[in-house]
Amino acid sequence: MPFYASQQARLTAADFDPETIVGQAMIKAAPWDSIIDFATHPSFCGIDLYPRQRTLLRLAYLETEQMTDYDRDVIEEWRGGFSARDAIGVQPDIWDRVKYLQDNGYRRFPHIQAVMGRRAWKGLFGAVLGTEQIAYFFSLDNWQAHYGIIEDKDGYLSVVATTQAQAKRHQFRDIASMVEHCTYLQGHIASSKDYELAVRTPGDMRRLARLQSAGITPEHEIASLRAIALSTISDVVRGAAGFANFYDEAAHFIQTGSSKSGEEIYEAGQPALDQFGKDALTYLPSSPFSKIGFFFRLYEEGSVLMRSGERITRDDIDVEAGLEEQIADPEMLIIQLPSWGAYLDWERGSELVGTRFPRPIQWPPQGDRPENQRMARLRLKNPDKFRVEREGQFAPVIGAYLDADKVDDLFKPLTWRPPLVAQRYGKFALSYRAHCDPGRTGANFALCIGHTEIAPCDHCATPPKEQTSGPCLLCKIGTYWPHVIIDLLHVWKPQDFPIDPETGKATIDYVMVQNDLENVLSRFMSTSKMSFDQWNSAGMIAALRAKFSPGIRVGEVTFTEKENQIRWERLKSAINLGWVTSYEDHFYDDGTSLLRQELLFLSEKNTPTGPKVIKQDFGPVTTKDLADSFAVVTTDLLHQSLDRWTQDQLTAHAVGSTYIAGLKSGSELERAAQLGVYKGGHRAAGRRAQEQMDDYLLARRRGRQHERRYSPGVARPLGRPERRFWPS
Secondary structure (H helix, E strand, O other): OOOOOOHHHHHHHOOOOOOOOHHHHHEEEEEOOOOOHHHOOOOOOOOOOOOOHHHHHHHOOHHHHOOOOHHHHHHHHHHOOOOOOOEEEEEEOOOHHHHHHHOOOOOOOOEEEEEEEOOOHHHHHHHHHHHHHHHHHOOOOOHHHOOOOOOOEEEEEEEEEOHHHHHHHHHHHHHHHHHHHHHHHHHOEEEEEEOOEOOOOOOHHHHHHHHHOOOOOOOOOOOOEEEEEOOOOOOOOOOOOOEEEOOOOHHHHOOOOOOOHHHHHHHHHHHOOOHHHHHHHEEEEEEEEEOOOHHHHHHHHOOOOOOHHHHHOOOOOOOOOOOOOOOOOOEEEEEOOOHHHOOHHHHHHHHHHHOOOOOOOOOOOOOOOOHHHHHHHHHHHHHHHHHOOOOOOOOOOOOEOEEEEEEHHHHHOOOOOOOOOOOOOOOOOOOEEEEEEOOOOOOOOEEOOOOOEEEEOOOOOOOOOOOOOOOOOOOOOOOOHHHHEEEEEEEEHHHHHOOOOOOOOOOOOOOHHHHHHHHHHOOOOOOEEEEOOOOOOOHHHHHHHHHHHOOOEEEEOOOOOOHHHHHHHHHHHHHOOEEOOOOOOOOOOOOHHHHHHHHHHOOEEEEOEEEEOOOOOOOOOOOHHHHHHHHHHHHHHHHHHHHHHHHHHHHHOOOOOOOOOHHHHHHHHHHHHHHHOOOOOOOOOHHHHHHHHHHHHHHHHHHHHHHHHHOOOOOOOOOOOOOOOOOO
16 A cells, blocks of 8 residues: 555545544543453454453453453463463462552553464464554554654554564564454554554544645655564664564574574663553564573563562573562563463353354364374474474473483482482492583583492382392393482582682682582592593692592593593483482572583584584573583493493394384284383383283284184184284
């Protein structure tokens, strides 16, 4: 819709009604009763909303008086789900936030962060928010005068995305389409382009009339409410009077090709909203990405509870330094839902909202319908990707080296021994292995001490009679394997030491660390070996050797990149097999486990010499010193057993198959069971897994006997041997 000055000039002759304009100027109030009225009534947007979508809109607009019992039940469900490991819902203190905003004259949450899976209603939610914001400013007649802004200033709703093409195609187009179909605004659209939309207010019409009465024909478009699509490299938002900022797929700004970071883009755009105070709107819709970048930082800030000023404690959340000391921001609403979360209870549409919905847009993986089963298959094919893109959960880091669930298992209590805690003293009956990672200048200094114990049989779960590995003589199928027990983790951090007056920086006092290590070894006298990385360790090694050798071997270890990678692969095998357990240390900034965080944030990078396990260069976790020490201790204690286990797998029968019919019928699963490939870990799961497989095989055999006995379609000559696909 191109702009023509002459066409704009004719507006006053055709449409200018002084009485109407004066009447509109006197009202200055939104003509809709509620956000649901605005979204669903034909006089405004006229769209259908699923029950939970209505609940979310009422919550966002603080309309507690409009809420039904159903709405309150859903919000309570969301409140309870947000503190779970896989967070779903809204902040637990949501009612405190709502009351604060209501008491202080807000009409809606000013800052809304929608962390949702793919196709989870993020775009339409934003379209309702954006259209209502434009309509509200339109209802003020002369919004510039209302907010004390000069009359000819335009106001902007900015939609920022990684590229302008993305902004135009998605969130901006959703808003523009909603405005174009909004009966209340349709007749006031001055122009609608693929990257910009302009709405002319009654105040604009009066200004245009005054200019024409003075003999001035403006060559620019007079329409002061504008929505515009921008890329992350644009500076248009800076300096503009912005009444709303939308950051589309903000979690992915970390991948932008722009020279600006997501943090810079957000910080540059937010000051434009200041002059609109309580009525400003920030909306950040995105499927989650990793726990790195400004989107996750905002998520963390929004998780700080109002009453205590402390962040919600969750195992899978990483807090940047000092966040627990910050004050909660009541203006922030976080809604975290899986792809199907906004469509649940769709089948109750007639009962709850008076609308019968033929189906939801997204289906959960639970259920018997083909759509449910399709989602279940997607989850099985790639659980990590499904968890992020469909279930709406943050990944510690994209391309994580270790499986997050396996890392969690590393810290779970064992069933066959008392729970682990940090050991102050060693036992002479045990042989300990220790490793120190001094790190480079300014990095942490980490220590790990561990030993092995023989776990119960991986098949029958019988406890060992002797502390030696080998085959189980009771079931004659399983094996006793060693299990690494972590006894002590410690980290010395530069910030824990005084500032060096010469450098002005806090650095680790290695004399103090050496004294601490001497104290540790004197309490773990049955340690067989303590090793150090090559960084800043020569003097410390010499001093410890002089005091503890030859009883304790103290030395330096050097690793090539290839040896490092082999060590990490062995550690991954040990963790995946469940052959190592640690207690939770408290060396992370918020008092949670630093070892857990370092392991979760490891990633693998391809280099000219091959793959390499690396730490993150930025984000909440940028160290791996403790993980390095843990890896050395674990792999050194288990290297013979891991080699033997690997050799057993290489010499065992192959369990892969290209027999498609057998895979479909289940006979190939039976063949795998016959070959004995269903083994459990050290947590006594092997027997349960085998019992489940035995039940399955029994049911299959009974089914075959029934088929051979009663099916008239089965005809086999007497004496002909039954065909087998595995050795009898």
